[in-house]
Amino acid sequence: MVRVALIALFVLVAATVAAWRFDVLPNPFAREPAPPPVPALLAALASDDEAAVASALEAGADLAVLDGEGRPPLHVAAMRGLSDAAGALIGAGADVQWAAADGTTALLLALRHAPDARLPLLLLNAGADPTVVDAQGEGIMAYANANPALRQGGLASRLRELAEADFVRGWPSGYVPPVPDATISSRASHWPNAWRAYRNGTHEGFDFYDGAVSGTTSITYGTPIVSVADGVVVRADHDYREMDQATYDAIIAEANRVMSTPEEILDQLRGRQVWIEHAGGFVTRYAHLSDIPDGVTEGAPVAQGQVIGLTGNSGTIDGVEGTENDPHPHVEIWRGSTYLGQGLEPAEIFALAGQVFGQRALPPRWGP
Numbered sequence: 283m284v285r286v287a288l289i290a291l292f293v294l295v296a297a298t299v300a301a302w303r304f305d306v307l308p309n310p311f312a313r314e315p316a317p318p319p320v321p322a323l324l325a326a327l328a329s330d331d332e333a334a335v336a337s338a339l340e341a342g343a344d345l346a347v348l349d350g351e352g353r354p355p356l357h358v359a360a361m362r363g364l365s366d367a368a369g370a371l372i373g374a375g376a377d378v379q380w381a382a383a384d385g386t387t388a389l390l391l392a393l394r395h396a397p398d399a400r401l402p403l404l405l406l407n408a409g410a411d412p413t414v415v416d417a418q419g420e421g422i423m424a425y426a427n428a429n430p431a432l433r434q435g436g437l438a439s440r441l442r443e444l445a446e447a448d449f450v451r452g453w454p455s456g457y458v459p460p461v462p463d464a465t466i467s468s469r470a471s472h473w474p475n476a477w478r479a480y481r482n483g484t485h486e487g488f489d490f491y492d493g494a495v496s497g498t499t500s501i502t503y504g505t506p507i508v509s510v511a512d513g514v515v516v517r518a519d520h521d522y523r524e525m526d527q528a529t530y531d532a533i534i535a536e537a538n539r540v541m542s543t544p545e546e547i548l549d550q551l552r553g554r555q556v557w558i559e560h561a562g563g564f565v566t567r568y569a570h571l572s573d574i575p576d577g578v579t580e581g582a583p584v585a586q587g588q589v590i591g592l593t594g595n596s597g598t599i600d601g602v603e604g605t606e607n608d609p610h611p612h613v614e615i616w617r618g619s620t621y622l623g624q625g626l627e628p629a630e631i632f633a634l635a636g637q638v639f640g641q642r643a644l645p646p647r648w649g650p
């Protein structure tokens with residue numbers, strides 16, 4: 283009898299130990315494993331603390347660290363609708379194209395969760411690819427349509443055209459045209475990569491000449507020019523003094539002598555300028571300005587659509603001669619040392635302009 287009881291007890295103990303061993307029953311003697319430490323950056327995002335996000339970034343936080351769901355900090359910011367934190371992460375170098383195991387990117391997550399258009403627009407401006415689809419094959423329209431906050435407003439129509447067009451990675455989308463309501467010129471000679479014989483060099487921007495652009499705006503001396511996206515001013519030539527004729531003649535002679543346009547000469551020929559840095563590190567340059575608003579100074583933040591200068595002809599022969607003839611905004615978009623359109627055919631530049639400024643910024647037809 284005792285023997286049977288002992289055997290029964292032994293079997294019971296063995297079964298219990300086996301159950302603990304294989305996690306069928308909770309083991310009361312096991313020590314609780316300490317949770318892995320949550321990186322400060324993820325903790326700051328999880329508590330919506332944008333100031334703590336900024337200080338974690340300042341301390342050099344790892345931008346590729348993944349949380350328990352396999353999400354990097356930028357995805358967490360996108361899911362929580364934290365625009366400022368997302369802007370800081372992108373500014374610190376977070377990869378806007380990175381996709382999680384389920385195929386979602388920061389843009390898709392922002393479209394589903396953002397409380398307004400700000401964060402998706404920031405990601406588009408930073409170069410996020412709007413043609414990506416998740417593992418189920420769902421793209422930006424499916425994500426945006428699931429978010430009531432995005433059903434109205436200007437972003438919806440831009441998203442529709444971006445979803446249907448080819449996307450050139452490495453360049454932004456969601457910018458506005460620098461001259462409100464105007465298209466780019468219908469003449470490819472006014473676009474980047476066009477040849478400029480008078481200075482033996484390549485044109486690096488878009489010229490907006492009255493009569494060559496479509497849309498309702500007429501472009502005259504003093505027509506306002508706006509920032510194409512949110513950004514920070516990195517150059518504003520408030521103290522610009524126009525070249526005299528002798529200086530102008532000398533730099534043109536030098537360009538002809540060296541059979542190219544050295545950068546310092548090109549800079550003089552752009553006249554009075556404003557440069558703005560945008561999300562993703564893109565820089566836009568606005569040239570030949572006649573004036574710059576007082577608040578547009580180096581280091582100042584500017585909003586998309588904010589007036590950053592007035593149309594003029596500074597740095598051109600007409601400006602040197604003291605006239606107001608031939609005024610035109612000249613706008614360049616740079617990624618590092620490459621300007622948008624560099625080395626491309628006109629048809630490619632036309633398509634890229636549609637991606638960057640939107641289809642409404644394209645003229646109905648174009649030629650040389």
Ligand SMILES: [Zn+2]
Pocket residue numbers: 485487488489612
């Ligand atoms: Zn130009």
